[in-house]
Amino acid sequence: MKVSIFTTCMMDLMFPHVGKNMVEVLERLGCTVDVPDDQICCGQPTFNSGYVEASWPVMHNQIDALSAIDCDYIVCPAGSCTAILKEYPELLVDDPNDPTGDYMARAKILSAKTYEFSQFIWRVLGIADCGAELDTVATYHRSCHMTRLLGERETPFWLLENVKGLEMRQLDGIQYCCGFGGTFSVKEHEISELMVTSKVENIEKTGAETLISCDPGCLMNIGGRFNRLGKPMKIMHIAEVLNHNVDESRIKKISEVATPAPAPFP
Amino acid sequence: MGLSTSTLPFKERIAAAAKDKFAHASIAKAQDTQYTKRENARAELGNWQDWRKLGQSIRQHVIQYLPDYLEEFSDNVEKRGGNVFFAQTTDEANDFILNVIKQQQGHHVVKSKSMVTAELDLDKKLQALPDVSILETDLAEFILQEDDWDEPSHIVFPAIHKDRNQVHTIFKKLGYEGDNDPEHMARFARKYMRERFLEADVGITGCNFAIADSGIINLDTNEGNADLADSIPKAQIVVMGMERLVPSMKEAEIMDNMLARSAVGQKLTTYVTFEGQQTPGETDGPENFYVVVLDNNRSKALGTEFQEILQCIRCGACLNVCPVYRQIGGHGYGSLYPGPVGAVLSPILGGYEQFGELPFASSLCAACTETCPVLIPLHNLLIKHREVETDRLNMMHGFTDFQMKVVGKGTSSPFMFKMALRFKHFGLSPWTHQKPVTATNFFEYNNSMITKGPGMVGGWTDVRDLPVPPKHRDDFRVWFKHHKKQGGDAK
Amino acid sequence: MTIQNRDKFLDHLAERLGQPRHQLATHPYQQLNDLPQQTLSDKTPAELLALARKNSEALPVTFYEVAPVELPQLLTDYVTDKGGGPLLLPTTSHFADYQLTDWQKSIAADQTVNYWLPDADRATNLKAAEIANIGISFADFLLAESGTVTVSTNPGQGRALHFLPIHYLSIVPRSRIVARSTQAVAWYEKEQAAGCLDSSAIHFITGPSNSGDIEMQLVTGVHGPLDVTYVVVDD
Numbered sequence: 008m009k010v011s012i013f014t015t016c017m018m019d020l021m022f023p024h025v026g027k028n029m030v031e032v033l034e035r036l037g038c039t040v041d042v043p044d045d046q047i048c049c050g051q052p053t054f055n056s057g058y059v060e061a062s063w064p065v066m067h068n069q070i071d072a073l074s075a076i077d078c079d080y081i082v083c084p085a086g087s088c089t090a091i092l093k094e095y096p097e098l099l100v101d102d103p104n105d106p107t108g109d110y111m112a113r114a115k116i117l118s119a120k121t122y123e124f125s126q127f128i129w130r131v132l133g134i135a136d137c138g139a140e141l142d143t144v145a146t147y148h149r150s151c152h153m154t155r156l157l158g159e160r161e162t163p164f165w166l167l168e169n170v171k172g173l174e175m176r177q178l179d180g181i182q183y184c185c186g187f188g189g190t191f192s193v194k195e196h197e198i199s200e201l202m203v204t205s206k207v208e209n210i211e212k213t214g215a216e217t218l219i220s221c222d223p224g225c226l227m228n229i230g231g232r233f234n235r236l237g238k239p240m241k242i243m244h245i246a247e248v249l250n251h252n253v254d255e256s257r258i259k260k261i262s263e264v265a266t267p268a269p270a271p272f273p
Numbered sequence: 274m275g276l277s278t279s280t281l282p283f284k285e286r287i288a289a290a291a292k293d294k295f296a297h298a299s300i301a302k303a304q305d306t307q308y309t310k311r312e313n314a315r316a317e318l319g320n321w322q323d324w325r326k327l328g329q330s331i332r333q334h335v336i337q338y339l340p341d342y343l344e345e346f347s348d349n350v351e352k353r354g355g356n357v358f359f360a361q362t363t364d365e366a367n368d369f370i371l372n373v374i375k376q377q378q379g380h381h382v383v384k385s386k387s388m389v390t391a392e393l394d395l396d397k398k399l400q401a402l403p404d405v406s407i408l409e410t411d412l413a414e415f416i417l418q419e420d421d422w423d424e425p426s427h428i429v430f431p432a433i434h435k436d437r438n439q440v441h442t443i444f445k446k447l448g449y450e451g452d453n454d455p456e457h458m459a460r461f462a463r464k465y466m467r468e469r470f471l472e473a474d475v476g477i478t479g480c481n482f483a484i485a486d487s488g489i490i491n492l493d494t495n496e497g498n499a500d501l502a503d504s505i506p507k508a509q510i511v512v513m514g515m516e517r518l519v520p521s522m523k524e525a526e527i528m529d530n531m532l533a534r535s536a537v538g539q540k541l542t543t544y545v546t547f548e549g550q551q552t553p554g555e556t557d558g559p560e561n562f563y564v565v566v567l568d569n570n571r572s573k574a575l576g577t578e579f580q581e582i583l584q585c586i587r588c589g590a591c592l593n594v595c596p597v598y599r600q601i602g603g604h605g606y607g608s609l610y611p612g613p614v615g616a617v618l619s620p621i622l623g624g625y626e627q628f629g630e631l632p633f634a635s636s637l638c639a640a641c642t643e644t645c646p647v648l649i650p651l652h653n654l655l656i657k658h659r660e661v662e663t664d665r666l667n668m669m670h671g672f673t674d675f676q677m678k679v680v681g682k683g684t685s686s687p688f689m690f691k692m693a694l695r696f697k698h699f700g701l702s703p704w705t706h707q708k709p710v711t712a713t714n715f716f717e718y719n720n721s722m723i724t725k726g727p728g729m730v731g732g733w734t735d736v737r738d739l740p741v742p743p744k745h746r747d748d749f750r751v752w753f754k755h756h757k758k759q760g761g762d763a764k
Numbered sequence: 765m766t767i768q769n770r771d772k773f774l775d776h777l778a779e780r781l782g783q784p785r786h787q788l789a790t791h792p793y794q795q796l797n798d799l800p801q802q803t804l805s806d807k808t809p810a811e812l813l814a815l816a817r818k819n820s821e822a823l824p825v826t827f828y829e830v831a832p833v834e835l836p837q838l839l840t841d842y843v844t845d846k847g848g849g850p851l852l853l854p855t856t857s858h859f860a861d862y863q864l865t866d867w868q869k870s871i872a873a874d875q876t877v878n879y880w881l882p883d884a885d886r887a888t889n890l891k892a893a894e895i896a897n898i899g900i901s902f903a904d905f906l907l908a909e910s911g912t913v914t915v916s917t918n919p920g921q922g923r924a925l926h927f928l929p930i931h932y933l934s935i936v937p938r939s940r941i942v943a944r945s946t947q948a949v950a951w952y953e954k955e956q957a958a959g960c961l962d963s964s965a966i967h968f969i970t971g972p973s974n975s976g977d978i979e980m981q982l983v984t985g986v987h988g989p990l991d992v993t994y995v996v997v998d999d
Binding site for chain 2: 766767768769770772773774775776777778780781782785786787788791792793795796797799800803819880881882884885886889890894907909910911912917918919922923924926927928944945946949950952953956962963964965966967968969970971972973974975976977978979980981983984985986987988
Binding site: 012014016018019020021022023024025026027030042044045046047048050052053054055056057058059060061062064065067068072151152155156180182183184186187188189190191192193194195196197198199200201202203205217223226227228230231232233234235237238239240241242243244247 | 284287288291305308594596597599600601633634635636637638639640642643656658659660661662663664669673677678680681682683684685686687690693694697708710711712713714715716717718719722724729730732733735736737738739740742743747748749750752753756
């Protein structure tokens with residue numbers, strides 16, 4: 008199975024280990040991985056800030072870059088960027104610079120084969136247990152875009168359930184945004200501060216020593232706040248968790264484990 | 274004070290809201306309580322997503338054929354013997370209402386909750402009339418009135434920012450001698466307001482839905498104050514936004530069910546009333562029935578990408594799930610219509626000059642879109658507003674605008690992005706203060722954290738540390754090339 | 765007076781919408797799905813009664829099921845329990861239908877009983893409602909899903925009868941328990957279309973008046989009745 012990594016600008020610029028862990032997990036599970044060279048960004052930073060005209064070239068570049076390598080699937084380490092890429096066919100309806108509809112046509116193809124990392128493992132590869140082990144008490148931060156725009160509410164919880172030694176604690180107010188919101192965190196930093204403060208309080212209340220999420224943006228925000236407060240908190244992307252202390256003999260398919268319960272609201 | 278509820282600049286309102294610990298705690302508690310009630314009520318109904326589509330289809334159809342529905346409704350009001358006044362502006366509406374009160378020789382006006390009359394700033398106009406008393410009869414609005422006309426902060430719970438002790442203080446001024454138990458205070462308000470109800474000669478009500486095919490209106494209250502306001506006085510003035518129609522009682526009933534479950538998690542609001550001009554032979558209810566239909570810039574949304582906001586049924590669910598509303602409350606928005614719906618609606622009604630900041634006061638978490646019972650894509654409409662302000666009206670200036678344009682260039686040019694990857698580690702260093710990493714693991718390759726940076730980075734570092742970008746040799750792309758050469762993907 | 769500023773107003777809206785007025789005849793609203801009709805449609809009358817009781821009691825409403833012969837005694841006990849009159853009753857043939865005419869006489873011997881009178885003036889009927897300790901009326905329907913009674917105004921039963929008394933009791937025949945508001949609205953629309961119902965007010969009443977306006981703590985009896993009782997009569 009040929010998999011292209013949709014790296015995201017944030018992972019490229021800031022968090023290389025997220026990509027490394029992701030590649031190692033995917034290869035272990037039998038994927039042939041490649042990284043399309045000219046890809047940069049999904050376009051959210053400008054698009055969501057209202058710079059829509061400036062965003063069409065960003066999306067075009069992304070479509071060109073990701074289409075350049077033949078692959079079965081595209082896998083991304085961020086729920087938010089995945090969600091936007093999947094929304095491209097809706098967004099490009101307003102694109103004035105695509106007279107032939109060529110970008111739209113390719114956007115539809117890309118959209119259909121793009122998955123967020125954890126949902127790819129569970130829903131496409133059919134893997135329930137990556138064989139990982141992590142001795143820690145952790146809680147999970149659900150990103151808004153992954154939950155609501157991508158509609159993925161379950162796979163991270165299910166995968167984490169099968170990590171050996173990992174004790175998961177429920178996070179109060181899990182439905183509330185951490186205050187990242189891209190340029191919102193900078194432009195409206197006064198409101199963002201109130202939001203991330205509240206998120207940090209709820210995380211501390213769980214007694215967890217580790218915070219896990221599927222979105223590097225949220226982790227940079229919440230982790231940056233913990234760092235500002237000088238408080239110790241282990242911040243981990245799910246790829247790092249699933250690549251921790253792996254014993255390949257423990258890897259299990261969905262059919263080999265009990266069916267997990269659907270995620271309750273919120 | 275009408276649509277605008279504050280004269281303070283936006284950032285000062287946020288700072289004031291951040292300091293108001295009580296309001297903050299009470300909103301958080303309200304949101305959490307409502308969460309469970311609302312979600313349970315919807316789950317119990319079943320097929321919620323299909324109900325939403327049904328609600329959306331009704332409201333979209335009404336907006337698409339709004340002139341026809343308004344014509345049908347007004348014809349039917351007239352057939353029943355009532356009157357309809359179409360007001361383009363708030364001034365026209367106020368003049369008409371004051372004139373009716375004069376004609377009716379009204380001295381005691383009772384009002385039941387109406388956001389549109391607040392939009393008109395009608396209370397202030399009525400106060401200026403000699404020999405006319407005015408009473409807001411919704412318990413929350415009564416509290417606000419008696420607190421020297423404090424501004425509402427929620428469209429369903431207007432006094433959500435006040436606690437029982439504050440209410441107690443307000444009621445003591447009215448002669449209340451009991452304790453601060455909400456039940457006791459509510460009984461006092463009942464008695465106080467009942468006396469005023471009985472002498473009322475004009476009732477002013479809002480309108481949840483106007484029924485086009487029969488010329489009657491639909492009012493939903495839990496207290497029963499709208500029912501007293503439409504029973505006792507001889508004259509009733511209904512004030513409604515022009516978009517609040519439904520084809521018939523059949524659709525009103527559907528919307529009432531969705532409204533009650535979305536607003537407060539009830540199956541139906543306690544008093545769901547369909548009423549209009551008194552029928553011959555009846556002895557109470559309005560002998561003189563007036564409906565004021567207000568535009569006040571709502572029509573600016575018609576035929577635009579913002580048309581869907583007119584589908585709103587004012588359930589307040591988007592406020593109740595909003596993490597920004599949770600932090601800054603209604604007063605932070607500075608608009609009569611706060612929260613996500615307010616951030617979309619206020620710039621349309623009041624213009625970008627005054628409310629242009631509201632669409633940016635959102636992290637675009639989409640909780641609003643997810644909860645809206647009539648499927649208004651609220652967070653997308655916020656982006657649309659940003660686009661109008663940025664691309665079409667060129668309202669963005671200065672260094673931030675420049676930086677965003679650089680981001681646009683940098684994220685569309687592979688060459689520039691690769692340059693950025695190469696130089697990012699050292700690029701920021703001269704302008705920053707740094708400290709070590711305490712939140713571990715995730716910042717493994719960042720070595721240290723920036724505590725104070727320039728430009729947009731400054732907005733970030735005012736709140737939290739920013740990881741220093743890793744050295745180019747540690748980049749994922751560099752690692753991956755090496756990894757492939759090592760035969761890492763041999764499988 | 766009647767209708768003012770209409771054409772200019774509506775023409776402006778049509779212009780904004782970019783389509784001519786008077787399209788509705790060819791584009792009527794068509795209900796997207798039949799959820800309102802389908803919801804709870806599989807319930808038997810016995811199940812609807814049980815549901816009505818459960819949902820009413822949760823409001824809270826005091827809920828009785830009685831045989832017709834038990835009704836007079838129940839009403840008398842209710843009046844005693846609530847501290848007696850003044851009572852406010854509607855002028856309606858329902859008393860005769862339920863064979864309550866003897867009860868009317870007997871209760872009037874013990875208590876102050878006022879009627880909402882078709883030929884009285886506004887002030888008189890409102891006064892009777894204002895002083896009433898107890899209001900009693902006959903409901904058109906009881907909705908199982910929400911524990912709601914529905915009533916329509918007519919010359920013998922004004923609007924305020926349901927709102928001004930301190931205690932409120934509603935009598936409804938068992939055959940008039942329906943699944944939800946959908947069925948009640950369908951009936952009202954049908955009656956109105958057939959010219960059988962000429963009412964200016966239809967009320968759907970779901971338990972006692974209440975408010976959560978102070979710290980979201982639910983309190984009852986803000987403007988309307990402090991407590992509500994439903995009596996389902998076998999028929």
